Amino acid sequence: MTFSETERSAMRRALELAASPGVPLGPNPRVGCVLLDTAGRTVAEGFHRGAGNPHAEVDALTRAGEAARGTTAVVTLEPCNHTGRTGPCAQALIAAGVRRVVVAQRDTNPVAVGGAESLCAAGIEVETGLLSDEARVLNRVWTFAVEHRRPFVTWKVATTLDGRIAAADGSSRWVSSPAARLDSHRLRTICDVMLVGTNTVAVDDPHLTARDAGGRPLSVQPLRAVMGERDLEPGHRVFDTAAETIQLRTRDPRSALAELYARDRQHVLLEGGPTLAAAFLGADLVDEVVAYVAPMLLGAGLSAVGDLGITAISEALHLPVTDVTVLEPLNDGEDVNVRITMSRAAARQERN
Structure with missing residues (x-):
């Protein structure tokens, strides 16, 4: 050449x-x-x-x-x-x-x-x-x-230093800082699907829209996808007209991704709870992790990820870090959060 x-x-x-x-x-x-x-x-x-x-x-x-x-x-x-x-x-x-x-x-x-x-x-x-x-x-x-015939999956999680996404009473607002939440909306804009499980919709009733710094919905919204077999009440916010929403009637991550790929979707932002995260991690279907870490300790509460079947430290899932960014507070008195990006896709390429 x-x-x-x-x-x-x-x-x-x-x-x-x-x-x-x-x-x-x-x-x-x-x-x-x-x-x-x-x-x-x-x-x-x-x-x-x-x-x-x-x-x-x-x-x-x-x-x-x-x-x-x-x-x-x-x-x-x-x-x-x-x-x-x-x-x-x-x-x-x-x-x-x-x-x-x-x-x-x-x-x-x-x-x-x-x-x-x-x-x-x-x-x-x-x-x-x-x-x-x-x-x-x-x-x-x-x-x-194109090469893998499925969407790229980014798991986004906001956690405390001890790996909790909610307190023992279930409260989670707010684990992340305003700067971290704004950055997560930026992340939503570069994905074409936001995926949660039916339990997240039933318990948290998220809106799942991408918003600007003023909290206003953006003109172009990713697809909202709800995964699971449970029937949900139509009054949940995720089913409003702010963006298109589909329900993937499956508990199998591969089936869910296949349906999204058939819809020409290429980048899934996994925003569900620990059970959904564990299902995708266990199936080796998380390609990137973006973790917002807050400088707080809860000591108890909901873990960031469910059971992965790991019983020994030698079996731990290692996530290569590709970026660490300090998110400075937007206003005085707010916490400094750290965004850590980890690429499992890069680790797979190294193994191959």
Whole structure:
């Protein structure tokens, strides 16, 4: 694989375009594209703005017009080869007369695969692998979901220093600080499903919406999913019109994730209680843990996670820490919380 410095610079720019703010969550990956002329000058740029909008390559080609002929398309993800809401990008590049295509990450989605082969068959030079690691990081959740055929699962938990999420009397407001709660709403905005169990709905009656610093619901909300076989009263807040809600009539984590994946959902935020957390951990279906730790002790109360069947310290489940952040108080007199992020997905890759 031979890449010029101009192409490397263009790919960095394409990655920046792909990460443009304001792109809504959805089943599609973030993609950017830069068209270069034979002298290495930028002819046009484009990026995908969400499901139903032109893909990055088509966006750039449209902006370039006839000037696209003979260019090199530098794109962060292999051009698609299928017709969905929009046409196949590989065919658009062929029709525009593009001379060369440089790709960061190959597309392993079985629905879209084959773009590079179509381009090569049309006589277009294709090179792949430029800044592929950076491209995978950009679309880490989408890449995981495509490769594993299930959503990426993040377990979010707010706990005391001694691992309690509620006191002995059941009270839990508030274990976490206002800064931690605001940060958890940020976390909700980057997921497309919030998942709890039926017991959490019955006991805590959560609303499960993503809100801003003023407590106002955001315009785009993740899907609210309730897992379990128990019938629930329709008056619970999770069933209001603030966001879409579904009930997954199963106690099996794999079945729940399969149903969510079939709905094109790729990132599940697990927000249920200790029983649900234990079920997903026990099934090895938690890929990331985000724990908000408060500087308080309860001594008794509800544990963060239920029984995992571990009886000896040698059997302990080890969670590699990838980030530790101190969340400073929003107002005087409030606790300082610590956010600890742990990646089980990274541990699995190391084992493999």
